[in-house]
Structures are given as C-alpha cells and as structure tokens.
Amino acid sequence: MAEEWTTLREMLLPAAEETARGRHGRSLEAALRGAIRGGQLPAGTRLPSSRDLAGQLGVARGTVTAAYGQLVAEGYLTSRRGSGTRVADDLGCTPSTEPGPAPPTARWRYDLRPGLPALSAFPRAEWLAASRAALARLPDEALGYPDPAGLQELRTELAGYLGRVRAVTVTADDIVITHGAAEGLALLGAVLAARGRRDLAVEDPGHQGQLELLTASGVRPCPVPADCDGIRVDLLAATECRAALITAAHQFPLGTALPPQRRHALLAWARERDGLVIEDDYDAEHRYDRPALRAMQAMDPIRVAYVGSVSKTLAPALRLGWLVAPPWLRADLVRRKRLTDLGCSPLPQAAFAGLLRSGGYDRHLRRTRLLYRRRRDALLAALAERLPAWQPIGIAAGLHVLLRLPDGMDDSVVHQGLAARGVYAPALSEYARGAGGPGYPGLVLGYAALSADRLRAAVAEIAETLT
Incomplete structure (x- = not known):
C-alpha cells in the first residue's frame, strides 16, 4: 500500500x-x-x-x-x-x-507564433474603470436577454470609430456584435450556405483555423493562390465561387496589402457574379510607416461584408468582434445570431463602448503601435545582423513578419529543428492550402508578444541552431 x-x-x-x-x-x-x-x-x-x-x-x-x-x-x-x-x-x-x-500546452523558450498581441500591455486600469462605469450606467432592463444584434450604445460608438479610422460606410443599424471575428465568419458561412452559396474562395496561403471554422459552418473553402500583391483575382474568376474571404489590408501570412488595381478587379468580379467579398480586417490598426489603405467596404458596401475584432488590439480573451453586413444579409445574420447564442453579453460591450467614447481605445492603440514598431525593428535588426540572407517580405504592419528563407531550404525542417531547441517559429508551408501558395520557403514570426531583448535572444538562438 x-x-x-x-x-x-x-x-x-x-x-x-x-x-x-x-x-x-x-x-x-x-x-x-x-x-x-x-x-x-x-x-x-x-x-x-x-x-x-x-x-x-x-x-x-x-x-x-x-x-x-x-x-x-x-x-x-x-x-x-x-x-x-x-x-x-x-x-x-x-x-x-x-x-x-x-x-x-508546450512551454516554449521563445514563442514566435503570429497573431498574439502584447497581453501585458492590456489597459487593465482603463478597462476596469470602463467596466465599473458601464455597470453603473446600464439600466436594470439591460441585464435581461440582450439584443442579438448587439448593444445599441456600442454599435453607435463603433459606427463612428470605423468611419473615422477605417473609412467604413456604416450606421449603427448595419453592425452585428459577435464573439470575436471567428463568430462573424461562422455566421456569414452559415447564412451563405443556407442561401445555396456553399463554395467560398479563400486565400492560399492563409490561416488554417479558418478552414475548420468555415467547413463547420457549412461552406466549402476553395483555395485561390495569393502572391506578392494578394489574391489572384484572375484565378478566382476561373472558379465557380460567388463569395471570397480576403485579408486586404495585410494578407495573412504573406504580409502584403492588396493594391488598388486588384481591389477594383475583385469588386468587379463580385458585381459580375452577384457575389460577396468578406473583408477580414484583422490587424489594420497596426501600420507603422504610413496610414493603412481604407477598408474595401467603403468602395462597395453592397458587395462587401466587413469583419473586425479587438483580438489583435486589446486581447483575444474579451471575445468581442463586429460584422458590418450588407443590407441584403443583415436580417438573416441577426436571426442566425439569435438562434446561436441569444446575443453577446451587454457588460463587456458597454465597457468597450465607454473606452471608445472616452478616447481610451485610441490612446491604447497609439501606445501599442509605438511598442510593436520598436519590437519589429529590433527583430529585423537582429536578423539583418545574424541571418542577412533571410529576406523580410511584406509591409511594415501587423503583429508578424514573413521571412523568406534562402532557396533550397525546407522550412518545415527548419521549424522542427528550432522546436527541438524550444523556439516556436511556424513554417510558411504550414499555412499552404493546396492551390499553389507562394512557392518559396519561409518562417512566419510573431513579434508583438515578446520584448525587444527577448526577440534578439530568439534570433541568436535561431542563428546558433542553423549555423
């Protein structure tokens, strides 16, 4: 015993x-x-x-x-x-x-996975103050079952913010509040599938989690290659799809912006097909060299559904997102939202509305833009010193950078070798969806969650492992 x-x-x-x-x-x-x-x-x-x-x-x-x-x-x-x-x-x-x-969950010595903001930079004091003020401000009836479209107060503040910052053409009535961008995409997929539009074009390479989410919502993802200028609209036109999901402001993971010519071509495709462009504007607030191009939704609000969230700006744990829907889809989306979860909690919605109204959200973004730019600069400087043959790809934006490896290298082998040393550095090939992809090896490195010193140490570890 x-x-x-x-x-x-x-x-x-x-x-x-x-x-x-x-x-x-x-x-x-x-x-x-x-x-x-x-x-x-x-x-x-x-x-x-x-x-x-x-x-x-x-x-x-x-x-x-x-x-x-x-x-x-x-x-x-x-x-x-x-x-x-x-x-x-x-x-x-x-x-x-x-x-x-x-x-x-594996505990990495250096976790360079993309898409995670600096969680330590979350404005705890401001969020706490906004939450307290919201709870004091909300009337008793607001604590009942919520409006499935979202709290009117937040939708009003968001309409002003998105119009001012991203030039989105929107009113409060156009917005549906969601549990992050993921639910927005799932709602769109389910509504499109119910309307018989099951084939949805997606960028290749792209986020693998989207494929599972979209498939579960009832649509069939159809990969279309993306290159240094974003999705290949000419190849998209060769498919039978009538809807396409794109990351126009900062393609994930290639890090490029969709140029004006392709934006116009994409919208022309949507009009010709009586189709829909789903614009995932996941990290457009983070542009470090100049203002980001305005959202595509502003070019054609009838043909573009706009999806965003606070997951890359505040924290994924808040599960707060929004969907700006074309008029011909909104009623179906709100109904689907009601049947799915009866709506999002009004309490965090009211807190975020207060943060928007007070300017706290803008102040937070100004702070984090400076922080992330310093971290990006530190990463690129360390790479230029230790691994000069590795070429950064894409614009100065977002929370990750794509590094093109020298020809002949196998990025999956590099990824595995680094993982054995406790460095998580995703291979570009992990994001391939089978339609051709970029055609070169690379690593997709997130930098927002690590300090400049930690990033320099990570690069030193990578260099020692591979040389």
Whole structure:
C-alpha cells in the first residue's frame, strides 16, 4: 500500500505544485479524475486519507478534501466510514477507450507564433474603470436577454470609430456584435450556405483555423493562390465561387496589402457574379510607416461584408468582434445570431463602448503601435545582423513578419529543428492550402508578444541552431 501511495504521490505532484503556486484551476481534482479515467487508478483502489495525501503533496488538507468530495459527487470515488475513499467500481467506462487529461500546452523558450498581441500591455486600469462605469450606467432592463444584434450604445460608438479610422460606410443599424471575428465568419458561412452559396474562395496561403471554422459552418473553402500583391483575382474568376474571404489590408501570412488595381478587379468580379467579398480586417490598426489603405467596404458596401475584432488590439480573451453586413444579409445574420447564442453579453460591450467614447481605445492603440514598431525593428535588426540572407517580405504592419528563407531550404525542417531547441517559429508551408501558395520557403514570426531583448535572444538562438 505504501508503494502504491508513493506512485500516487508522483502522479499528482505536478498538479499539487500548480495548486501551491496559486493556480486555482482544480488542478488536483482534474489530475485525479484523469488518472481514474485513464486507468492509472483502477476500480476499487483505496486512496490515502485526506490528511495523509495533503501531507505527501504539501498542500492544504482542505484542497484534498474538496477534490475527494467533488469526485464522490461525480461518481468517480466512493467514501464510506471505516473503509476510506476508493475508486468506484461502476464507472461504466474502460481505460482503453476513455481519454485521459489533455496534455499540457508546450512551454516554449521563445514563442514566435503570429497573431498574439502584447497581453501585458492590456489597459487593465482603463478597462476596469470602463467596466465599473458601464455597470453603473446600464439600466436594470439591460441585464435581461440582450439584443442579438448587439448593444445599441456600442454599435453607435463603433459606427463612428470605423468611419473615422477605417473609412467604413456604416450606421449603427448595419453592425452585428459577435464573439470575436471567428463568430462573424461562422455566421456569414452559415447564412451563405443556407442561401445555396456553399463554395467560398479563400486565400492560399492563409490561416488554417479558418478552414475548420468555415467547413463547420457549412461552406466549402476553395483555395485561390495569393502572391506578392494578394489574391489572384484572375484565378478566382476561373472558379465557380460567388463569395471570397480576403485579408486586404495585410494578407495573412504573406504580409502584403492588396493594391488598388486588384481591389477594383475583385469588386468587379463580385458585381459580375452577384457575389460577396468578406473583408477580414484583422490587424489594420497596426501600420507603422504610413496610414493603412481604407477598408474595401467603403468602395462597395453592397458587395462587401466587413469583419473586425479587438483580438489583435486589446486581447483575444474579451471575445468581442463586429460584422458590418450588407443590407441584403443583415436580417438573416441577426436571426442566425439569435438562434446561436441569444446575443453577446451587454457588460463587456458597454465597457468597450465607454473606452471608445472616452478616447481610451485610441490612446491604447497609439501606445501599442509605438511598442510593436520598436519590437519589429529590433527583430529585423537582429536578423539583418545574424541571418542577412533571410529576406523580410511584406509591409511594415501587423503583429508578424514573413521571412523568406534562402532557396533550397525546407522550412518545415527548419521549424522542427528550432522546436527541438524550444523556439516556436511556424513554417510558411504550414499555412499552404493546396492551390499553389507562394512557392518559396519561409518562417512566419510573431513579434508583438515578446520584448525587444527577448526577440534578439530568439534570433541568436535561431542563428546558433542553423549555423
């Protein structure tokens, strides 16, 4: 029995250490549940008393008692006076088929994945003040089921902001508030599929997560190659698609902007097909050399649906986004939104509306633009010094940079070699969608979430690994 309990202690020690560091995520409870489901703790196994296990793990006895109590309530454990606590006999599952706990997320020494802002720069004090003011300002009836289109106050503020900053042609009635840009794309996909427009052109290369999301919403993504000037409209015209998803301001991951000629050609294609362009304006607020081109939606509000969010400006965790819909789609989108989740919470909407109205959002963007430009400059300077043959591609914008590797290199092999050294640097080939892609090896490096010193250290590690 002592040997079994020693094994149990070793099994649970990582969870206990998480708990001891103040990470209250029911770590011990989850570890026990996973060990039972995975078969490491077979049916009938007697567990130590709460006092004994707490002593072995160095945690409070109440932590163990709470974990035991929850698992008894769930039926994983049984507890009887005189016989102690045991793994239940009638779990109704076999260890070979029940999954264990999810593996922990890898902790990289240098995480250069693209798309993540500097979370430490989140304006906590301003957000807290805006949240308090919003809660005091909202009437009681606003705490009921929300308008599925979104809080009127936020839609009004957003209409002014998008018109001023991105030249979007919009009123409050045109906007649908969403749980991030992801829900906006999912809503558009579902509505298009319901209308029989199942084929949706997407850029190649592009974000792989979009393919899963769009497929789940009922549409068929059709990859169309993108080059140094964005999506190839001539190749798009050769497809049967009547809708296209594009990143015009800053193509992901190539980092280029769609030039005026292709913008006009794309809109001409949409008019000819009676089609729709979905403009994912995911990081247009971050342009460092000059103002970004205005949104395509301003060129034809009838043929362009505009999608945006705060995930690249404030934090993804807020799950706040917006969709500016053409009039012929809006009613269907609001109905789909209502049937999906009854609408987004009014509380964060009201807080964000206050941040927009007070100028706090503009101030935050001014700060982060300076921060990200310094970090981008530090990364490029370090690369120019240590790896001068690697060529930066694209405009000075966004939260990532594409590096073209010398011809003959295999970017997937480079990625794997760096991963073995604790450096996460995604290969460009990971974003290929099978339609041709850019035709050269590259790495897609995010820089916004790391300090300038950390970026320089990451480049030094990359150089030492590859030379």
